[in-house]
Amino acid sequence: MIDKTVATAADAVAQIYDGATVMIGGFGSAGQPAELIDALIAQGARELTIVNNNAGNGDTGLAALLKARRVKKIICSFPRQSDSYEFDALYRAGEIELELVPQGNLACRIQAAGSGLGAVFTPTGYGTLLAQGKETREINGKHYVLEYPISADFALIKAQQGDRWGNLVYRKTARNFGPIMAAAAKVTIAQVSEIVALGALDPEQVVTPGIFVQQLVAV
Amino acid sequence: MIDKTVATAADAVAQIYDGATVMIGGFGSAGQPAELIDALIAQGARELTIVNNNAGNGDTGLAALLKARRVKKIICSFPRQSDSYEFDALYRAGEIELELVPQGNLACRIQAAGSGLGAVFTPTGYGTLLAQGKETREINGKHYVLEYPISADFALIKAQQGDRWGNLVYRKTARNFGPIMAAAAKVTIAQVSEIVALGALDPEQVVTPGIFVQQLVAV
Amino acid sequence: MTYQPLSRDQLAARVARDIPEGSYVNLGIGLPTRIANFLDPEKEIFLHSENGLLGMGPAPAPGEEDPELINAGKEFVTLLTGGCYFHHGDSFTMMRGGHIDICVLGAFQIAANGDLANWHTGAADAIPAVGGAMDLAVGARKVFVTTDHVTKKGEPKIVERCSYPLTGVGCVDRIYTDLAVIDVTPQGLLVQEMVPGITREQLQAMTGAALQFSANCQ
């Protein structure tokens, strides 16, 4: 019998190693896997590269991970916010590396990794600072920038319900990056509000099929 | 009030013009929009380029469209089947053009069109006849072929339920190409088994959001 | 002559008038978000938010906020009957694949050729953040920009060439300022409307690029 559930968030993140690339779901705090992040802080892995839309809000979740100085580099689209003071301080002190990626390129590059593409010509960013030094090409009269996949060793995501095969459904706009990050990481760990019996999720309504999920934990 | 429903399949396909590129959903007969195809045959548009996984089965649906000699070219992954005799005869007589595309490249190129990419480096087909003459590139030690988007003037798809805003849900493996074709065509026409009231579809469970659908008809 | 610039609400209301029923629309963070308040409630217009919803409704009643139902500005919102949720990949397929009819963005600068700068001042100590602005700039069928006509210091925001880092190249279709409505055309900037009382010369003096005027602008 295959059962991908683990007992605690600590168990789920135990395997994350120093220097790993970790995708973290969420758009602001919606969909942020707060309990998994807390467990990762307690676990102690360092020198992480984090992929997230933002760079933390307030002093919890991803911001707390930054504050604990576990993050070497962050790949995101929107670091600076009214409450991104933890990131701001590290960045101004030169203590964190930032790769700024337009949000659509971020999504697209994560999807490219999940789906096995080698690179994609995307329309976004052409002629801007964020395409500097990148290969460009005109195709049918439009300009494109060549962008490479972003893959990860681990993805930490939040879903609403999951079953022991790892099938997931989400809630409202907390869905955001969860499904595409799940496909782009070697090991995807989902925290869910509820683990349900196999068969409780309608097969027409599963958003993330279990093939993309290696572990899940109810929090 | 926005109401994308039309009364009959004939109304839905009335706008399809000679020489149009038309995506047709379905994998074999599962998900094939049979009533829309019949209406298209009756409507009379000619010199069509058809995008479908197959090249028709038996003598109904897409096969009947071929038999009526409305198709100039077909882009598909698996034309030859035990019951693809209509296509086989036209092909051997040199009366239809075939662009054979590996199924994953077909899906990926349709998705590239829907999502605005200029081109993608895909792993499939490298070193084979189907990549002959195409640009290739080695990226991180793997070989890729550059493939371009496949877009369409129209997509004809089949869904299970739809509402007046064009939101769709599908049934079992009839889903197949429907959602990705809907995004890749200028005008997507869906036949549905049932039109339901706005709000009857759970917002978590809509598979094709109405933004990708221009018309729908109950058959 | 004397004239009164549009208030922020008047500017939002002016843009709202140009959004036809049935449009799929993304309203950027800031003033563009305010446009939603002025859409004709009799018209069905589909608001898209890049964090994964279509059919966005107004702010919830106090006490009914849901932290998992927010917009791209991370404000609490609601979902209309008939709306739906989707993931970021699908959301940006909508934005980049030409499925959004209109997006409305703010601006630091707009150039005469339609270049837009709205994400980064270029200052050495600035922390840049881009979000979905570059995607909307290249992906929406029509790009509207709302802006004050001049900066707080009185400098033109409509310029011959942007000095700030670009968001998109030649992407702007129409500019709505507190003084005028200006189309970006292949022949240059064409003023379609001006606030009452302003002269062509006054408007040109506050604009860093040459203006042309349609017949209905006295």
Next chain:
Amino acid sequence: MTYQPLSRDQLAARVARDIPEGSYVNLGIGLPTRIANFLDPEKEIFLHSENGLLGMGPAPAPGEEDPELINAGKEFVTLLTGGCYFHHGDSFTMMRGGHIDICVLGAFQIAANGDLANWHTGAADAIPAVGGAMDLAVGARKVFVTTDHVTKKGEPKIVERCSYPLTGVGCVDRIYTDLAVIDVTPQGLLVQEMVPGITREQLQAMTGAALQFSANCQ
């Protein structure tokens, strides 16, 4: 010496033994499909079908066929409890993104370097059809091939170099024939098992590329 080639069912059963519990597996059209019949029912193994389902179950009882529940071979199937449906884009993400642990494909020819030919005879009047074979060949973590060791005319199907058009380059990991199990290794073809009674010399004589033999093959 005399020996008995494996029957098709024996070959299917032999492959089934090598599929661990928890694997995500795509079984190609033809003999590979038959492997499903021999998977240990005590093991949970996830069968994927490229037309959009995961957790594929056996054929339905007569009278319970659903034309909208089919596999890639367009045969009626069922869905296991815990299975799910998805669209072609997501299905090929699974296949091309390295998420399928094992695929099993048929073959016209396999070369010593792992090249596979299984979609097209190259004959001038043939109508080619490729389906998802090329995607599986490059995308699955392990590519198993099942085949008769020789053609009906007695010609080797394992060759130095494929004469038929390729499906994938260097993609095959393991070959299961009715006579032997052979790994494709960087050092060449390594026979792991042979049917009882066959000699190394007999097997080599029916193979168009040099074989090496692991110690347990007498």
